[in-house]
Amino acid sequence: MDLEAVRTFVTVAETGQFQKAAADLSITQQAVSKRIAALERTLGVRLFTRAPRGAELTIDGQAFLPHARELLRVAERAVASARPGRRPLRVDVINSRGAGSGLMRGFHTAHPEIDLDVLMLFDIQGAVTAIRSGAIDASFRAVAAPGRPLPEGIESVRVLDEPLQLLIGPAHALAGARSVTLAQLAGHRIWMPGIVPGTEWTAYYDDLVAEFGLTIEATGPNFGSDALLDTIADTPALATFMGEHTLPQLPLGGAPSVWPADHGLRRIPVTDPTPVYPHSLLYHRDNPHPALATLRAHLTATTTGHDATGTWVPGWVIPR
Amino acid sequence: MDLEAVRTFVTVAETGQFQKAAADLSITQQAVSKRIAALERTLGVRLFTRAPRGAELTIDGQAFLPHARELLRVAERAVASARPGRRPLRVDVINSRGAGSGLMRGFHTAHPEIDLDVLMLFDIQGAVTAIRSGAIDASFRAVAAPGRPLPEGIESVRVLDEPLQLLIGPAHALAGARSVTLAQLAGHRIWMPGIVPGTEWTAYYDDLVAEFGLTIEATGPNFGSDALLDTIADTPALATFMGEHTLPQLPLGGAPSVWPADHGLRRIPVTDPTPVYPHSLLYHRDNPHPALATLRAHLTATTTGHDATGTWVPGWVIPR
DNA sequence: AGGTATCCACAACCATTCGTTGTTCACTAC
DNA sequence: GTAGTGAACAACGAATGGTTGTGGATACCT
Numbered sequence: 139m140d141l142e143a144v145r146t147f148v149t150v151a152e153t154g155q156f157q158k159a160a161a162d163l164s165i166t167q168q169a170v171s172k173r174i175a176a177l178e179r180t181l182g183v184r185l186f187t188r189a190p191r192g193a194e195l196t197i198d199g200q201a202f203l204p205h206a207r208e209l210l211r212v213a214e215r216a217v218a219s220a221r222p223g224r225r226p227l228r229v230d231v232i233n234s235r236g237a238g239s240g241l242m243r244g245f246h247t248a249h250p251e252i253d254l255d256v257l258m259l260f261d262i263q264g265a266v267t268a269i270r271s272g273a274i275d276a277s278f279r280a281v282a283a284p285g286r287p288l289p290e291g292i293e294s295v296r297v298l299d300e301p302l303q304l305l306i307g308p309a310h311a312l313a314g315a316r317s318v319t320l321a322q323l324a325g326h327r328i329w330m331p332g333i334v335p336g337t338e339w340t341a342y343y344d345d346l347v348a349e350f351g352l353t354i355e356a357t358g359p360n361f362g363s364d365a366l367l368d369t370i371a372d373t374p375a376l377a378t379f380m381g382e383h384t385l386p387q388l389p390l391g392g393a394p395s396v397w398p399a400d401h402g403l404r405r406i407p408v409t410d411p412t413p414v415y416p417h418s419l420l421y422h423r424d425n426p427h428p429a430l431a432t433l434r435a436h437l438t439a440t441t442t443g444h445d446a447t448g449t450w451v452p453g454w455v456i457p458r
Numbered sequence: 459m460d461l462e463a464v465r466t467f468v469t470v471a472e473t474g475q476f477q478k479a480a481a482d483l484s485i486t487q488q489a490v491s492k493r494i495a496a497l498e499r500t501l502g503v504r505l506f507t508r509a510p511r512g513a514e515l516t517i518d519g520q521a522f523l524p525h526a527r528e529l530l531r532v533a534e535r536a537v538a539s540a541r542p543g544r545r546p547l548r549v550d551v552i553n554s555r556g557a558g559s560g561l562m563r564g565f566h567t568a569h570p571e572i573d574l575d576v577l578m579l580f581d582i583q584g585a586v587t588a589i590r591s592g593a594i595d596a597s598f599r600a601v602a603a604p605g606r607p608l609p610e611g612i613e614s615v616r617v618l619d620e621p622l623q624l625l626i627g628p629a630h631a632l633a634g635a636r637s638v639t640l641a642q643l644a645g646h647r648i649w650m651p652g653i654v655p656g657t658e659w660t661a662y663y664d665d666l667v668a669e670f671g672l673t674i675e676a677t678g679p680n681f682g683s684d685a686l687l688d689t690i691a692d693t694p695a696l697a698t699f700m701g702e703h704t705l706p707q708l709p710l711g712g713a714p715s716v717w718p719a720d721h722g723l724r725r726i727p728v729t730d731p732t733p734v735y736p737h738s739l740l741y742h743r744d745n746p747h748p749a750l751a752t753l754r755a756h757l758t759a760t761t762t763g764h765d766a767t768g769t770w771v772p773g774w775v776i777p778r
Numbered sequence: 779a780g781g782t783a784t785c786c787a788c789a790a791c792c793a794t795t796c797g798t799t800g801t802t803c804a805c806t807a808c
Numbered sequence: 809g810t811a812g813t814g815a816a817c818a819a820c821g822a823a824t825g826g827t828t829g830t831g832g833a834t835a836c837c838t
Contacts, residue, residue, distance in 0.1 A: 139533060141459060142825095156786060169826055171787060176825095181540040188786060190834035197593035198540050201548055201575040205536035212532045213459060216525035220501040220518050228521055255521045273517035476815060489797050491816060496796095508815060510805040 141213055143177040144206045146170055147185060151203050155192035219255050226253035227429040230265050230277035233258055237300045237383040237417055238278030245436050252429045262338050266292060269422050275430050276421040280338055280455075293423050294456065297437045299414040299449060300381040304406040305367075309374035312406060319410035320350045320450075328354045328377050331366060345452040346413055371403055380405070381415055411450040418456075461533055463497040464526045466490055467505060471523055475512030539575050546573035547749040550585050550597035553578055557620045557703040557737055558598030565756050572749045581657045586612060589742050595750050596741040600658055600775075613743050614776065617757045619734040619769060620701040621727065625687075628722035629694035639730035640670045640770075648674045648697050651686060665772040666733055691723055700725070701735055731770040738776075 149159040150170065160167040178185050185199035195203065219226055231238035234256075242256050257274070259265045265277040269292055278297075288294060304318055312318055312326070333339050333356040340356075347354050370378055382405075419437060421430060469479040470490065480487040498505050505519035515523065539546055551558035554576075562576050577594070579585045585597040589612055598617075608614060624638055632638055632646070653659050653676040660676075667674050690698055702725075739757060741750060 139461060139537060141461060144536075155784095157784085166827060167786070168788090168828085172825070175787085181537065182542055183540045185540075188833095190785060192785070197548075197577070197579070197588050200577045200579075201545075202536065202540045204575075205532070205539045209529070209532050209536050212525070212529050216464075216522065216529050217459060217501065219525045220503045220505075220522045222502055225521075228517075255524075257517070257520045257524075259517075259520075268517050477813090486798060487815070488799085488817090492796075495816090508804095510814065512814070 139180055143173045144209055146173045147177055148206050150193055151195055226255045227427055228255045228274045230257055230259045230274050235384055237298055237381055240383050245433055248436055249432060269420055275425055275427050276419055278417055279420055280415050280417060291423050292420060294418040294420050296416055296418045297441050298417040300383050300417060302379045302408055302413045303382055304377050304408055305370055305380045306377045306404050307371040310377060313404050315406055317407040317409050320408060324351045326377055327375055328352060330354055330356050330378060342452055411448050413450045416451050416455050459500055463493045464529055466493045467497055468526050470513055471515055546575045547747055548575045548594045550577055550579045550594050552598060555704055557618055557701055560703050565753055568756055569752060589740055595745055595747050596739055598737055599740055600735050600737060611743050612740060614738040614740045616736055616738045617761050618737040620703050620737060622699045622733045623702055624697050624726040624728055625690055625700045626697045626724050627691040630697060632726060633724050635726055637727040637729050640728060644671045646697055647695055648672060650674055650676050650698060662772055731768050733770045736771050736775050
């Protein structure tokens with residue numbers, strides 16, 4: 139199917155005749171006729187009834203019209219997403235179920251008129267490089283990795299401290315607990331697959347292990363979130379950490395927000411102290427994108443300062 | 459922009475190299491190279507970094523990828539909407555703000571997995587013809603026009619009795635009333651532009667006028683809903699009828715559901731008796747579309763029988 | 779009723795695009 | 809260094825898509 143044919147179809151439907159559409163599109167009437175005929179051939183239905191006074195939509199054409207408009211709208215957005223200069227605000231998040239993604243959803247709800255592109259880069263170095271080059275406008279990260287000061291021009295604002303929770307199956311020894319302390323977790327097996335060495339997450343959990351004597355295994359291949367949840371649910375002696383605002387499953391688009399299979403998983407708050415992910419927004423000081431200022435204002439307005447007493451972050455984290 | 463190029467882009471992004479993508483698409487590697495180059499030229503950005511081990515997405519490519527997928531998805535739906543056989547359930551409603559549209563929204567919420575196409579045909583004759591030919595699957599109408607029995611094979615189910623309300627401006631004499639009787643309306647000017655002679659609505663209001671001695675004007679050009687509301691709001695002596703479930707304005711897509719300009723309009727219930735629009739679902743007895751049965755079941759389950767005492771419908775309306 | 783204007787379809791022709799084959803270039807691994 | 813892999817460039821043939829020219833059907837006007 140040809141997008142130009144679809145555009146021609148919409149124009150004919152709007153003008154009511156091939157000739158006016160041809161004038162609008164700066165082509166000849168015969169070209170319009172050919173395009174519509176080709177579209178009708180590929181779809182296998184007649185889209186217009188040709189009358190001596192012009193062309194009228196058939197029922198099939200009426201059903202097709204909103205889809206055609208949507209197609210053109212999506213195509214325009216797709217082009218805009220890549221256009222250099224005046225493109226949508228491009229923000230990197232850690233993963234699609236994390237707190238950064240949730241904050242961006244909130245921003246989109248508050249400012250639906252602002253075009254967004256949310257993407258997931260591999261690590262903080264890539265994000266910083268992308269911010270410096272202007273390829274992306276901002277990034278949600280837990281900064282900064284120890285010994286790696288931010289390059290000149292990159293600024294960061296701590297926007298959300300997300301408490302960690304223990305995620306365990308129904309047969310786990312702590313399944314009935316209303317909360318657990320970090321000290322209680324010593325001796326329990328905690329599994330965090332997918333922690334890639336060299337990323338900021340390694341540094342975070344290294345510090346957590348060193349300070350509270352936990353046993354955290356990062357071994358084994360990471361088969362993705364689903365497999366992790368399955369294993370946690372089925373293994374009584376296994377636990378993992380998950381951010382309080384992190385969804386264990388991707389919300390299904392359009393479907394009622396039920397978790398397809400929650401396996402009876404339990405979320406147990408961690409206390410004394412509560413380890414938190416210090417989410418920060420990274421951006422370039424000189425980035426002129428107007429929506430970036432809106433995003434920063436939105437974040438400072440909605441994520442009011444949390445109480446930091448009783449929480450833990452690595453020592454190298456920049457204070458608020 | 460060419461959809462085939464977009465499809466090629468997604469395939470390369472998925473396979474990670476031009477050659478595999480070429481094999482998947484049954485074309486040569488050179489053709490893939492050309493298509494990607496052309497797409498990059500039209501977008502003005504580089505989408506892949508060409509490595510000796512294959513192709514990797516650039517940041518721009520990563521931002522473009524979800525849009526590309528969405529574009530292909532929409533294109534597929536667009537084609538499906540017109541495909542003869544196994545197309546989405548196609549339902550005709552009277553207008554986009556009426557009760558039929560609302561019922562279809564409810565059905566979509568309850569069954570998001572069912573593909574729908576909602577369209578608006580001109581009148582009941584056209585709807586019946588379309589149902590007979592199989593061009594549409596069902597239609598929400600106030601049936602049947604007097605003296606026009608339904609053709610063989612067409613069935614109707616009365617699904618909703620929608621009470622009429624009086625819509626008036628803030629300066630109207632009845633603006634303060636909590637409700638009005640039909641008898642009270644005698645002598646007031648009621649304006650119903652856009653009632654096309656020969657449609658079922660003419661018959662409905664003709665009967666209403668004859669039975670209760672009202673003055674209903676259908677004169678003047680119909681400049682659309684906005685103009686009607688403006689006039690009603692500004693003219694103290696003018697009123698119009700509107701269904702209880704009818705939205706005076708189109709809900710804005712994505713925006714908070716505020717009415718852009720409500721002009722201080724008042725809705726006054728009508729009593730003694732309450733005239734109602736008898737909405738029915740029309741469909742062909744032999745229509746095999748599986749979603750049609752689902753729709754009928756949904757409607758009978760959700761629109762439980764309303765109390766008919768104190769309501770009025772024309773005598774020619776088929777009883778429930 | 780016949781002429782005329784309007785509007786779309788068909789035919790022929792031409793330019794451009796698109797896909798193919800053949801080949802070259804860059805990089806990696808052994 | 810040599811073999812192997814993966815993408816780009818060049819040249820050619822086919823097919824697509826645009827144009828001009830023309831014909832046919834219908835409605836309106838005199």
